[in-house]
Amino acid sequence: MGRLRTIARRSFLIGSVAVAGGVAFGVWQLRRPLENPLRPDEGATLNPFVIVDGAGVTVIAPRAEMGQGIHTTLAALVAEELDVDMEGLRVLHGPPARAYYNSALLRGELRYHPEGLSGWRQVMADTLGAGGKLLRLQVTGGSTSTLDGFVRMRMAGATAREALKEAAARAHGVARDRLGTDGGHVVLPDGTRIPYGALAEAAAGVAPPEVALRPASDWRLLGQSQPRIDAVAKSTGTAEYAIDVRLPGMKFATVRMCPHPGGGMAGVDASAAEAMPGVAQIVDLDTGIAVVARTTWEAMQAAEAVEIEWTEGPGPATTEDAFAEIAAAFDARRNARPRNDGDVDAALRDTDGLSVEYRAPFLHHTTLEPMGAAALYDPDEPHLTLWSGNQAPVMHREKAAEAVGLSEDQVTLHTPMMGGGFGRRAEFDFTVLAARVARAVPGTPVQVTWSREEDMRHGFYRPGAIARMRGAVADGRVTAFEARVAAPSVTRQSSRRFAGFAPPGPDRGHLEGMADQPYAFAAARVEGYLAETVLPVGFWRAVGNSFNSFFHECFVDELAQAAGADPLAFRLDHLDDASCRDVLEAVAEMSDWTGRTPEGVGRGVAMTRSFGTPVAQVVEVADEDGAVRITRAWVACDIGRALDPRIVAQQMEGGLIQGLSAAAFEEITFEGGRTVQGNFPDYRPMRLPQAPRVAVRVLESGRHMGGAGEPATPPAMPALANAVFDLTGRRLRELPLSRHVAFAG
Amino acid sequence: MPITLRVNGDDVEIDLPGEVPLLWVLRDVLGLTGTKYGCGVAACGACTVHVGGEAVQSCQLPVAEVRDEVTTIEGLGTPDDPAPIQQAWIEHQVAQCGYCQSGQIMAAAALLARRPDPSDAEIDDALALNLCRCGTYGAIRAAVRTAARQMREA
Numbered sequence: 001m002g003r004l005r006t007i008a009r010r011s012f013l014i015g016s017v018a019v020a021g022g023v024a025f026g027v028w029q030l031r032r033p034l035e036n037p038l039r040p041d042e043g044a045t046l047n048p049f050v051i052v053d054g055a056g057v058t059v060i061a062p063r064a065e066m067g068q069g070i071h072t073t074l075a076a077l078v079a080e081e082l083d084v085d086m087e088g089l090r091v092l093h094g095p096p097a098r099a100y101y102n103s104a105l106l107r108g109e110l111r112y113h114p115e116g117l118s119g120w121r122q123v124m125a126d127t128l129g130a131g132g133k134l135l136r137l138q139v140t141g142g143s144t145s146t147l148d149g150f151v152r153m154r155m156a157g158a159t160a161r162e163a164l165k166e167a168a169a170r171a172h173g174v175a176r177d178r179l180g181t182d183g184g185h186v187v188l189p190d191g192t193r194i195p196y197g198a199l200a201e202a203a204a205g206v207a208p209p210e211v212a213l214r215p216a217s218d219w220r221l222l223g224q225s226q227p228r229i230d231a232v233a234k235s236t237g238t239a240e241y242a243i244d245v246r247l248p249g250m251k252f253a254t255v256r257m258c259p260h261p262g263g264g265m266a267g268v269d270a271s272a273a274e275a276m277p278g279v280a281q282i283v284d285l286d287t288g289i290a291v292v293a294r295t296t297w298e299a300m301q302a303a304e305a306v307e308i309e310w311t312e313g314p315g316p317a318t319t320e321d322a323f324a325e326i327a328a329a330f331d332a333r334r335n336a337r338p339r340n341d342g343d344v345d346a347a348l349r350d351t352d353g354l355s356v357e358y359r360a361p362f363l364h365h366t367t368l369e370p371m372g373a374a375a376l377y378d379p380d381e382p383h384l385t386l387w388s389g390n391q392a393p394v395m396h397r398e399k400a401a402e403a404v405g406l407s408e409d410q411v412t413l414h415t416p417m418m419g420g421g422f423g424r425r426a427e428f429d430f431t432v433l434a435a436r437v438a439r440a441v442p443g444t445p446v447q448v449t450w451s452r453e454e455d456m457r458h459g460f461y462r463p464g465a466i467a468r469m470r471g472a473v474a475d476g477r478v479t480a481f482e483a484r485v486a487a488p489s490v491t492r493q494s495s496r497r498f499a500g501f502a503p504p505g506p507d508r509g510h511l512e513g514m515a516d517q518p519y520a521f522a523a524a525r526v527e528g529y530l531a532e533t534v535l536p537v538g539f540w541r542a543v544g545n546s547f548n549s550f551f552h553e554c555f556v557d558e559l560a561q562a563a564g565a566d567p568l569a570f571r572l573d574h575l576d577d578a579s580c581r582d583v584l585e586a587v588a589e590m591s592d593w594t595g596r597t598p599e600g601v602g603r604g605v606a607m608t609r610s611f612g613t614p615v616a617q618v619v620e621v622a623d624e625d626g627a628v629r630i631t632r633a634w635v636a637c638d639i640g641r642a643l644d645p646r647i648v649a650q651q652m653e654g655g656l657i658q659g660l661s662a663a664a665f666e667e668i669t670f671e672g673g674r675t676v677q678g679n680f681p682d683y684r685p686m687r688l689p690q691a692p693r694v695a696v697r698v699l700e701s702g703r704h705m706g707g708a709g710e711p712a713t714p715p716a717m718p719a720l721a722n723a724v725f726d727l728t729g730r731r732l733r734e735l736p737l738s739r740h741v742a743f744a745g
Numbered sequence: 746m747p748i749t750l751r752v753n754g755d756d757v758e759i760d761l762p763g764e765v766p767l768l769w770v771l772r773d774v775l776g777l778t779g780t781k782y783g784c785g786v787a788a789c790g791a792c793t794v795h796v797g798g799e800a801v802q803s804c805q806l807p808v809a810e811v812r813d814e815v816t817t818i819e820g821l822g823t824p825d826d827p828a829p830i831q832q833a834w835i836e837h838q839v840a841q842c843g844y845c846q847s848g849q850i851m852a853a854a855a856l857l858a859r860r861p862d863p864s865d866a867e868i869d870d871a872l873a874l875n876l877c878r879c880g881t882y883g884a885i886r887a888a889v890r891t892a893a894r895q896m897r898e899a
C-alpha cells in the first residue's frame with residue numbers, strides 16, 4: 001500500500017524504451033480508448049524527456065522555447081540528476097505527445113517497471129483517468145513550465161542515471177550502489193570511466209530502477225545561473241525558427257485573408273497577380289487567398305495585386321463601437337462576483353467616495369517573427385509535415401489534420417524556435433493555413449510567411465476592458481472597494497476555438513489581478529461582466545492581469561491619495577501577505593523610496609501577485625522639455641525558489657519592458673470593421689532609447705514556487721501611470737498614456 | 746541579366762528581377778536565414794546587414810542597387826569562431842527569443858567599427874531602429890559597452 005501511495009502522489013511513472021542505438025526515458029501517456037487495461041502498453045506511448053544514445057544526451061523539452069529560457073532550465077533539471085555537463089546537452093522541442101518518436105518508439109519493445117504495473121494502473125485510474133484531457137494540455141502558458149517540469153524532468157534524469165549504472169553494474173559484475181556518475185560517465189570503483197553512450201543500448205534492457213530525488217542542498221546546477229543553451233546559436237544567426245526552414249525545391253508563399261472578422265470574400269480577380277514574375281500559383285482559401293511563388297517578396301507583391309472584394313463581418317465598425325459592446329455588458333447579466341466581503345453599499349453611502357471609470361485598449365502581441373509555418377504535403381502516403389513555432393502542439397496538429405482531411409497520425413508537427421510567443425502562438429490559425437497551402441501544392445515544400453500587415457490585422461487581441469471603480473477611505477484605511485470589470489472573455493472565445501464549447505459559469509481569468517489580490521479592505525466587492533464580440537481576442541502575456549492590474553493598482557493609488565498617505569506605505573498597511581509585503585519593501589529599499597521626488601521627476605509604485613509570484617515595481621519618469629522620459633525602474637519579485645536566477649531576472653526585466661511599452665504606446669483600433677494598425681510605424685512598441693535603466697532583485701522566500709514569464713508585465717502599467725500622475729498631477733485612467741502625454745523618443 | 750553580388754566573401758550570381766530586396770535574396774535564394782524579416786518597411790531592424798561596412802535595412806534595398814560587399818550575421822562570425830561582438834552577446838546572455846538579435850548585433854558592429862568608444866547616447870542612437878519585443882534592451886546596452894572595451898583592448 002505504501003508503495004501505491006507513493007506512486008499516486010508522484011502521479012506518474014518514469015519508464016524507458018529502446019530507441020535506435022540507445023534508450024529513452026520519460027513518462028507514460030495514455031492513448032484512448034484503452035482496449036485492454038491489463039495491457040496498458042498497448043494503449044500507451046512514452047513521452048520521453050531524455051534520450052541517451054551514441055550521439056550523447058538529448059533532452060526533450062515538453063514546453064515551448066519562446067525566449068523565456070525554459071529549455072535551459074528544463075535541461076538543468078535533467079542534468080542535475082543525470083550528472084552530465086550542460087554544454088554537451090542537446091535540447092529539442094517535444095512534438096505532440098502522442099506522436100512523439102512514434103515510429104521509432106513503437107518499433108522498440110515497450111517496457112515498464114514490472115513492479116510498477118499495479119502502480120501504473122493506480123495512476124491510470126486515479127490521475128491519468130482523463131488521459132485525453134492531459135494530452136490536450138500540452139500547452140505552454142500560464143508561467144507554469146518550470147513548475148510542471150520541476151519534478152518530472154529531475155525524475156527522468158535520475159531514472160536514466162540509475163538505469164545506466166545498472167547496465168554498467170551488470171556488465172562489470174559490480175553492485176550498482178558501488179558505482180558513481182560524473183560528467184556523462186559511469187565511474188567504476190577502480191576509477192574506470194564508461195561514457196553513457198556506450199551503456200545506452202544495454203540500459204534499454206534494464207527495468208528503470210526506483211529512484212529518489214537529490215535534496216536541494218546537494219544541487220550543483222539548480223539555483224545557479226546557467227549559460228543559456230541557445231545563446232550561441234541566437235548570437236550567430238544559426239538558431240532555426242519556423243520562418244527559416246528550408247527544404248530542397250521549396251516555394252515561398254504568403255496569405256491574404258479577409259480583414260473583417262467574420263467576413264468573407266465575394267469575388268477574386270487574380271489575373272494581374274498570376275502574370276507577375278516568380279508567381280507559381282494562387283490558392284483560394286475561401287475567406288482569402290495564398291500566393292505561392294519563387295521568393296517570399298514576390299509572393300507578397302502578388303498577394304497585394306490580387307483584386308479581392310471582401311464582405312464585411314458582423315463585428316463593430318469602430319473602436320467606439322467595440323467599447324460600446326463592452327460597456328453594454330454592464331447592463332447584461334453578471335458573470336461572477338468572486339469577492340463580496342463586508343457591506344460595501346453601506347460604507348459608500350456614508351461618505352463621498354471615489355467613483356471613476358478606467359479603460360484599457362485592445363493590444364497586439366507583435367511577436368517579432370511574424371506568423372507563418374513551413375509545410376510539406378506528401379500525396380503518396382498521404383502525410384503532412386509541418387514546421388510551426390507553436391505553444392500547443394497537440395491542438396495545432398489536430399486542427400491541421402482536420403483542415404486537410406487527414407488523421408492525426410498522418411501529420412507530423414515540428415516545433416522550431418519561436419521568435420516570440422506571448423500567447424499568440426497558442427492559436428492555431430497560422431498552422432492550419434500553412435497546411436491548406438501545402439495541400440494545394442502536393443509534393444512541394446512551402447514556406448508560408450505572413451507579411452507584418454497580415455500578422456497585425458489578424459491578431460487575437462488582448463481585449464479592451466472597462467472598469468468601474470468605487471471606493472472610500474477613512475482614517476488612512478480603505479473602508480470600501482468596489483470593482484466591476486467588463487471585457488470580452490478570452491477564456492470563452494478561445495475555448496470555443498480550441499474545444500468547440502465555452503465552459504459555463506464564472507470566468508476566473510477575467511478577474512485575475514482584481515479579485516485575487518491580498519489586500520485587506522474592510523469591505524470589498526469584485527464583479528465580472530462578459531462582453532460578446534466577434535473581434536478575435538486571445539491570451540496576451542499575463543491575460544486578465546494585464547488590464548486588471550492597471551485598474552486595481554491605479555485605483556489603490558487614488559485611494560492612497562484620498563487618504564493623504566504615501567502610496568507605498570498605504571499598500572504595506574493593507575497587504576495581508578508576507579511575500580507581497582517583502583517585494584514592496586525590497587523595491588522601496590532598492591529605489592530609496594522616500595515618497596518625495598524633486599521637481600521634474602515623478603515616481604510610481606505598483607504590486608501585483610500573478611501566476612504565484614508577487615512583483616513590485618517602482619518606475620521613475622522625468623520631464624524632458626515637456627515630454628515624459630522613463631528613466632529608471634526597480635523590480636522585486638518573490639518567485640519562491642529560483643532555479644536559474646539570471647533567467648528569472650531577465651524575465652522580470654523583459655516583462656516590465658513589455659508592460660511599459662503597452663502602457664505608454666500600444667493600442668489596436670478599428671475603423672470600417674478592420675484593424676487600423678498594419679506595421680510598426682503605426683503600432684509602436686518601446687524602442688531602446690526609450691527603455692529605462694532597470695534593476696531587478698529576485699527574492700527566494702521558499703514559501704511557494706511561482707512563474708516567471710508573465711508576472712512582471714501587469715504592474716508595469718499602473719506603476720508608469722502612477723509615476724506620470726506624480727510628475728504631472730494628471731490621473732490618466734486610460735491607456736496608452738501617449739494619448740494624453742508625449743513621451744521622449 | 747544575372748546580378749553579381751559579393752556576400753560574406755563569396756561572389757554569387759542572382760537571377761531575379763533587380764527590384765527584389767536584398768533581404769529576400771539572402772533568405773530565400775542564398776539560404777542565409779540569420780538575417781530576419783520583421784516588417785519589410787525599414788521599421789524594425791531585424792533585417793540589418795552591412796553593405797560596404799555600413800548598417801542597412803536589407804528589406805528596403807533592391808538587390809540591383811547593392812554596390813558594395815555584403816556582410817550578414819553569418820559572415821561576422823560562426824558558433825565556433827564568434828566575432829568579439831558576438832562573444833559579448835554570449836557573455837551577457839542577451840538573447841531571449843533571439844529573433845531580433847542578428848539585426849541588433851549587425852547594427853552594433855557597424856557602430857563600433859565607426860566609433861570604437863561610443864557614448865551611451867551614441868549606443869542608444871545607433872540601435873534606435875532595432876525593435877526587441879522581448880525587452881532585452883538593458884542587456885544589449887551592456888553587451889555593446891563590453892564589446893567596445895574588449896575590442897579596444899584587443
Ligand code: FES
Nearest residue numbers: 783784785790804
Ligand atoms: S524587416 Fe527590414 S527593418 Fe524590419
Ligand code: FES
Nearest residue numbers: 842843877878879
Ligand atoms: S530577443 Fe526576442 S525580439 Fe529581441
